[in-house]
Amino acid sequence: MKPFGYLRAASVEEAVRAGAAQPGAKFLGGGTNLVDLMKLGVEEPPLLVDVSGLPLDRIEELPDGGLRIGATVRNSELAAAVAVRERYPVLSQALLSGASGQLRNTATTGGNLVQRTRCTYFQDISKPCNKRAPGTGCPARDGAHRDLAVLGHSAHCVATQPSDLAVALAALDATVHLHGPDGEREVPVTEFHRLPGEHPEQDTVLRPGELITAVRLPPGRPGAHSRYRKARDRASFAFALVSVGAVLEVRGGAVRYAALAFGGLAHRPWRARAAEEVLRGAPATADTFARAADAELAAARPLRENGFKITLARNLAIDALTDLAART
């Protein structure tokens, strides 16, 4: 491991100043991803700005009925919060489906959103990888890509974004609050992660020195139900092959509101707008849910080994929506 500097930031302003002043500096949340990658030689930040002690560790009720989740709120605390369990079950379920108890006790909201892909070539510095070393190539495209993307990938990268939390937040229309050297801004979580295009080295729209300070959830829809389904190779301690976050409101047998997001299919949580279009106003039946999933997944471009993800995504979506419809 290369030597690096360490600063425990005392305020958001100090963290942002330090992060912006040193090119390549990284914020340190729980360290459960960043420190692993430093040990592997994948990340070599000259400076770690520790933000875990900042006063961003609260979950607050908002006047509009929404929630503001501080960036250093731990995954376990967020999953267990009564307001989250009762009003945003999809979020609690997504968090509890991820990692392990010990990891969730350490992992932060901000760090979870910015965690990096689990593509094996990315994590192996003896291999080329456009995301880690731009311009070196993408061996996953012709190599081991069973776990990788079927939607939105490019010739330069077929990686997937691994956060379960991000998928639930995408289905909930959450907003990410950022504080950078040029001030504060808000980004919808659906626009926070990028598609790879020609620059897979950029996972998100974060600018140099920009810190996530919070995530805002809009008020839950009265009458809507939500849930998270995740398919993986083993029952715990495993990333999603495919996951789905779903919110559904049914009135008089017809879909009044639907929000659907897939995980494990793309370089970002995949908000399924085409599926939602089919669902809106249609009878809440398995046939409608299948047509909606098909409308979304028609855009999929599977690689040699991962076509199974399309069937898996279809089945998970139908199953989640059928379950939610049955609760109405």
Ligand SMILES: Cc1cc2nc3c(=O)[nH]c(=O)nc-3n(C[C@H](O)[C@H](O)[C@H](O)COP(=O)(O)OP(=O)(O)OC[C@H]3O[C@@H](n4cnc5c(N)ncnc54)[C@H](O)[C@@H]3O)c2cc1C
């Ligand atoms: C064995 C194992 C299994 C796992 N399984 C899952 C799983 O199934 N599902 C899942 O979702 N996750 C899983 N994880 C990943 C885990 O959830 C992440 O490692 C964790 O959420 C990262 O949070 P952290 O606070 O430790 O981030 P860190 O490691 O501290 O940071 C990660 C990245 O975020 C950046 N960062 C941290 N805080 C901020 C901030 N406030 N603003 C801007 N950037 C910031 C850092 O600079 C770094 O680039 C697993 C991890 C392991 C080791």
Ligand code: SF4
């Ligand atoms: S898929 Fe992306 S992360 Fe994986 S080897 Fe290709 S460029 Fe690297």
